[in-house]
Amino acid sequence: MIIDIHGHYTTAPKALEDWRNRQIAGLKDPSAAPKASELRISDDELRESIEKNQLAKMKERGSDLTVFSPRASFMAHHIGDFQTSSTWSAICNELCYRVSRLFPENFIGAAMLPQSPGVDPRTCIPELEKCVNEYGFVAINLNPDPSGGHWTSPPLSDRHWYPIYEKMVELEIPAMIHVSTSCNACFHTTGAHYLNADTTAFMQCLTSDLFREFPTLKFVIPHGGGAVPYHWGRFRGLAQELKKPLLKEHLLNNVYFDTCVYHQPGIDLLAKVIPVDNILFASEMIGAVRGIDPETGHYYDDTKRYIEASALSAEDRHKVYEGNARRVYPRLDRALKARGL
Ligand SMILES: [Zn+2]
Numbered sequence: 001m002i003i004d005i006h007g008h009y010t011t012a013p014k015a016l017e018d019w020r021n022r023q024i025a026g027l028k029d030p031s032a033a034p035k036a037s038e039l040r041i042s043d044d045e046l047r048e049s050i051e052k053n054q055l056a057k058m059k060e061r062g063s064d065l066t067v068f069s070p071r072a073s074f075m076a077h078h079i080g081d082f083q084t085s086s087t088w089s090a091i092c093n094e095l096c097y098r099v100s101r102l103f104p105e106n107f108i109g110a111a112m113l114p115q116s117p118g119v120d121p122r123t124c125i126p127e128l129e130k131c132v133n134e135y136g137f138v139a140i141n142l143n144p145d146p147s148g149g150h151w152t153s154p155p156l157s158d159r160h161w162y163p164i165y166e167k168m169v170e171l172e173i174p175a176m177i178h179v180s181t182s183c184n185a186c187f188h189t190t191g192a193h194y195l196n197a198d199t200t201a202f203m204q205c206l207t208s209d210l211f212r213e214f215p216t217l218k219f220v221i222p223h224g225g226g227a228v229p230y231h232w233g234r235f236r237g238l239a240q241e242l243k244k245p246l247l248k249e250h251l252l253n254n255v256y257f258d259t260c261v262y263h264q265p266g267i268d269l270l271a272k273v274i275p276v277d278n279i280l281f282a283s284e285m286i287g288a289v290r291g292i293d294p295e296t297g298h299y300y301d302d303t304k305r306y307i308e309a310s311a312l313s314a315e316d317r318h319k320v321y322e323g324n325a326r327r328v329y330p331r332l333d334r335a336l337k338a339r340g341l
Pocket of ligand 1: 006
């Protein structure tokens with residue numbers, strides 16, 4: 001089985017975006033604010049938006065199951081206040097849940113949280129619990145920078161985040177550390193802000209003793225870990241100067257990287273530098289980079305091709321495709337076992 005741990009509902013029917021635009025307009029003019037119940041999307045519309053897009057590509061490329069979360073750039077936690085984010089998260093998570101019900105063999109949910117800059121992350125717990133306990137979601141996306149590129153929250157190692165971590169440990173769910181859209185003109189959303197955040201999250205873990213506090217806490221750092229694998233020597237050297245344990249003991253029981261790296265040399269480097277037990281297959285399709293690479297004639301985000309062409313053994317490929325995901329996402333493993341898989 002091939003599990004893609006990083007997919008977003010980027011192809012949701014346009015009614016969703018229209019509703020969100022009205023919600024944003026309502027921040028200035030409350031009479032324009034829509035009710036959640038005014039968003040109506042039928043099962044047929046959901047089915048069509050998935051069958052023609054993600055599911056078609058999964059079948060074409062040969063992946064079986066996607067861990068599916070709301071569109072990351074649309075989370076935009078910096079817009080409005082907690083109430084704005086709360087209503088918006090509930091809507092987006094419910095749509096992913098409905099997709100997982102319509103296509104139970106192909107999609108399982110991961111939640112976005114109703115984060116809001118300056119608001120205690122504890123406020124996210126009711127939505128998180130609903131998604132896990134009622135919707136059967138197996139993970140969350142945690143935004144380390146709800147301000148959208150201004151980095152006003154404390155680092156991930158700060159006690160500020162502990163209520164979320166305590167709940168994650170209790171419920172046995174990992175977090176993908178995933179920012180949203182950048183509202184800072186210096187940082188392009190998917191080309192800079194995402195990769196900066198991946199690198200930043202890793203370094204925040206490195207300088208702290210977070211995983212001594214939470215030995216079973218699990219973070220997935222997406223987009224191949226940002227600059228981390230490429231600069232592994234720098235990070236090892238910094239850890240050494242800070243008198244931290246070797247990175248293998250200090251971070252690699254808790255931190256994992258996905259394979260959303262869109263060329264062969266990048267995947268080859270990832271596979272060479274990072275232990276195979278810490279690499280999880282992912283494509284993030286249909287996402288930031290939707291074109292065809294003229295050098296290969298294939299889609300940049302068809303990441304399975306790179307894994308197949310890498311030096312990984314058959315046994316290691318199995319870990320990347322399935323084994324590691326089952327270990328890092330215990331609820332996913334249990335859901336599959338319940339179906340005899
Ligand atoms: Zn993503």
